[in-house]
Amino acid sequence: MSTTTLEAGSTLRIIDADTHYTEPHDLWTSRAPASLRARVPQVKVHNGEKAWVIDGDNLIGFGANPASVIMKDGSKLNSMHSFLATQIEDVHPSSYDMKARVAMMDSQGIYAQVAYPNIMGFGGSRASDIDPQLRLATIQMYNDAVAEAQAESGDRFIPMCIIPWWDMKAALAEIERAAELGLRGIAMGSDPQEQKDSNGDQLPDLGDLHWNPLWEICESLNFPINFHVGANDSSMLWIGDLGWPSMADNLKAALQQPMLSMQNGRVVGNIICSGLLDRYTKLTFVSVESGIGWIPFLLECMEFQFHETASEFKFDLTPAEYFRRNFLGSFWLENRNLANDIRAVGVDSVMFQTDFPHPTCLYPVGDVEGRVSGLTGEERAKVLSLNAARVYNIPLS
Numbered sequence: 001m002s003t004t005t006l007e008a009g010s011t012l013r014i015i016d017a018d019t020h021y022t023e024p025h026d027l028w029t030s031r032a033p034a035s036l037r038a039r040v041p042q043v044k045v046h047n048g049e050k051a052w053v054i055d056g057d058n059l060i061g062f063g064a065n066p067a068s069v070i071m072k073d074g075s076k077l078n079s080m081h082s083f084l085a086t087q088i089e090d091v092h093p094s095s096y097d098m099k100a101r102v103a104m105m106d107s108q109g110i111y112a113q114v115a116y117p118n119i120m121g122f123g124g125s126r127a128s129d130i131d132p133q134l135r136l137a138t139i140q141m142y143n144d145a146v147a148e149a150q151a152e153s154g155d156r157f158i159p160m161c162i163i164p165w166w167d168m169k170a171a172l173a174e175i176e177r178a179a180e181l182g183l184r185g186i187a188m189g190s191d192p193q194e195q196k197d198s199n200g201d202q203l204p205d206l207g208d209l210h211w212n213p214l215w216e217i218c219e220s221l222n223f224p225i226n227f228h229v230g231a232n233d234s235s236m237l238w239i240g241d242l243g244w245p246s247m248a249d250n251l252k253a254a255l256q257q258p259m260l261s262m263q264n265g266r267v268v269g270n271i272i273c274s275g276l277l278d279r280y281t282k283l284t285f286v287s288v289e290s291g292i293g294w295i296p297f298l299l300e301c302m303e304f305q306f307h308e309t310a311s312e313f314k315f316d317l318t319p320a321e322y323f324r325r326n327f328l329g330s331f332w333l334e335n336r337n338l339a340n341d342i343r344a345v346g347v348d349s350v351m352f353q354t355d356f357p358h359p360t361c362l363y364p365v366g367d368v369e370g371r372v373s374g375l376t377g378e379e380r381a382k383v384l385s386l387n388a389a390r391v392y393n394i395p396l397s
Contacts, residue, residue, distance in 0.1 A: 012381055013111035013396050014368060015388035017330045018228070018289045018353035021115045021146065021159060022066045022095035025088065031141045039134055040141065041119055050087065052119055054138070055130045060119060064088070067118045068095040068357035076363055080253040083359055095357045098152040105156060108365040111385070112394050113356070115159040116187050116228050116288070117142065123189035123231030124162030132198040136164045139174065147181035158392050160187040160226050167198040168213055175217050184392050185224040190231040190267045207274030215280045224391050227267050228288040229260040257360055264290035265298045268327060269319075272302065277326050278316045284391055285327050289355055292329045296344040299323055324349050328391060332362045339374030347379045351388045
């Protein structure tokens with residue numbers, strides 16, 4: 001098992017806090033009862049092109065793209081157009097096969113990887129307009145599949161479960177079931193107010209008391225609540241509409257990532273302003289694939305604005321204190337001023353990630369320890385390993 005030297009006489013097991021799982025084409029059809037087999041997510045030819053569909057011909061994934069830029073020979077694509085044209089047979093099996101995944105981790109010096117879905121959305125928000133029972137069955141099949149993958153990996157591949165958050169009773173039951181399966185956290189949609197519940201009524205935003213039972217069960221199970229960038233349907237786009245209309249698609253894709261990262265600041269800020277952290281002091285929220293450089297500015301600006309425009313509202317802590325107690329962020333592409341940024345955010349509140357095997361992923365991983373050489377040995381151990389081990393309950397021995 002691969003380890004990375006930390007200091008003389010000690011080793012460090014690096015944990016990658018954000019990767020993705022390329023769902024095999026038979027993930028759902030191989031698990032579905034006969035009554036649902038034709039309706040669950042699957043790849044079909046739609047208008048002459050392979051595509052992921054659900055409940056007949058409802059598109060949920062154009063082109064059946066495997067969301068991997070790592071090719072069979074281990075090379076990496078750096079063109080959005082080439083990436084969008086790939087099929088699952090073109091990409092490295094570590095994108096979807098656990099034996100190959102563990103071998104890839106070993107080759108890159110990674111001990112464990114936390115993983116998120118693709119097809120059903122980074123927060124499970126895809127296909128929100130289908131029959132609620134089909135949607136629930138689809139989510140349960142996914143969680144079953146990734147729990148099996150976790151076991152097959154020897155608990156080195158740590159997938160986050162998705163939940164039916166449009167139905168609170170079903171969501172609580174699925175979190176309990178996921179915990180029994182050995183899963184260790186949830187991937188949550190950031191904007192449920194854009195969706196409707198199982199009765200067809202508009203859901204409230206996450207600051208509403210409606211969500212208290214969800215916070216309670218996550219707190220009791222010590223389940224982290226993960227907000228991956230693009231965790232709502234309107235933002236889960238490789239190219240998106242954040243660039244000006246006149247811009248080339250490749251440049252729009254280049255702009256999409258930093259803009260989505262900053263949008264996660266909106267999620268963090270709203271959680272702090274909602275007051276829920278005064279009620280649920282032990283909750284852990286993770287801002288996934290959003291970098292860390294923006295965090296100190298956000299928190300300092302919020303503290304200034306609280307004083308300037310909202311002094312009548314009383315909170316138990318300052319925004320910076322809430323972040324250090326209840327949040328974590330992760331970095332992968334940042335290099336400039338990295339040690340100072342980590343300390344500004346808080347060494348207990350930062351994790352390392354690669355985003356493997358997505359576009360922008362840190363692959364090959366390279367000299368991770370060297371990138372944080374400005375930190376002490378204890379600080380490096382927290383950022384590259386111990387923080388993620390604590391948050392996701394990953395044994396290191």
